[in-house]
Amino acid sequence: MKPEDFLDRIKYNGRIEPDFESLEALHLAHMYTVPFENLDIRMGIPIELGFEEFYSKIVDANRGGFCYELNGLFGWLLTKIGFEVEMLSARVYGQDGAPGPDFDHMLLHVNKEFIADVGFGDSFTRPLKFREGDQEQESGVYRLVSTGNTWQMERNSGEGFKPQYLFTETPRALNEYEEMCIHQQTSPKSTFTQKVVCSLATPNGRITYANGRTISTVEGEKSEAKVEGIKELATLLENTFGIKLDGGYGALLGKAGVAQ
Template identity: 30%
Template sequence: MSDNEFDLDTYLDRIAWRGERRPDAATLRGVHLAHMRGIPFENLDALGGTAPSLALPDLTAKMLHSRRGGYCYEHNTLFAHALEALGFRVTRLAARVVVGADRPESRPRTHMALLVEAPDDPQPYLADVGFGAIGALLEAVPLTAGVEFHDGGRRHRLVQVRHRGPLPLWVLEVHRPDKGEAPGGAGGGWEAQYAFTTEPFEHPDFEVINWYIATHPRSPFSRRAYVQRLTGDGHLALDDRLLTTTRADGTVTERELADEAEVHRVLVEEFRITAPDGLTLLARP
């Protein structure tokens, strides 16, 4: 097998996918959800001071053969190779994370997402297995404005907003339930997650963005641990020493971990991750 040949069998075993291998919408949604459940989100390479490799052999060794995950460029690069091996056409997109922003243009394009097309389906889909937040897509959704999607128990929609560029600006929004309300409840409201156009970005573009986000001293990914895992009953998130559990019924519990030893233990037992030897996990002062 060459360095650029994707090992689809190993990938599907890693995410425990036993379904069809057809380039259709049902397979896309199913493999997307299986990837989200099977491979955790983590930024431990960046926390250790290095930009993670986006080369396919390195991604395969790290995310398929080791107890590791990755962050958006790693996840979506790996997922793009898997989808192409299944027969989909994939366009790499660069998005602006706009959670808490007053306008999309105030944030740089630092997130990677995917536009996916099936050979016999005129409808393209937005796919993204690397957004390290509870507002992430669990399944790919059609690139359609103003329609509410229920993906894996979450509620999302895509809207178009006015901007100065020649291409339509899409914004992914997640429905946030009121505090204590189950995700399917009628309360709460919509929160923007990221904005993107469908302009293609290439591997060298993400090499530059990846290096900047992993190594810049003011990047949050180079300063503190961010780890996420989708579980059968909800979502686990580790932000430095704060462990947050969000259950399917909307119940949220938080616990502050005591020290490095407990953080390492939680990574192994709760997130199924073995941290690199010698890595300091708690945030720098």
């Protein structure tokens, strides 16, 4: 496992110091190059918690992943650079307005001053300063709200602030996420078992593939297009997200809303 190879993976050649300037640049680079995706889950390929496993998938195989993989490996990189990094547990708000269980999501507490999160899909692309108050970014206005023993991350993308997840400042170990990692891959109640998703931030928006359609957001304007057939899906994944699957498209298509 080589930090320099990870930096090549995210196309980063900027300054490397354990400060906010470098953290912000690294965070942006990661968000623009490593997709948030659940393809392995939908193809029935188990995801194991381990930094070597994360590295093999994201760096060696040029893939993406979900929160435990993306934030886990990003935290490893930051540690190698000299940052102080703690993994935190978050409870994600569901459509019913209630937060999920502990270890539902992983985020990173960096240098006791910042929150980094490259594994929440459509969310902040730059790290947040760990304080209360509005923090404006390209994708919306974010804020951290103290609720006593917990913090709540909220987002306003034009329709008022909405809670995204709750978290505490308690440092966690990677193995503490194992039970929820299995749940996310196998439970019919998990959002990751219900649809195929592959999503990547861009400098002016986001491009997402979900269940047979692409959704492009540019300067706040959305457009959708249907993906027709296995060749079009393969081309999309490779050209847009840099993902080339080894014979996995057939297993994916039946669950992706795409006709073969």
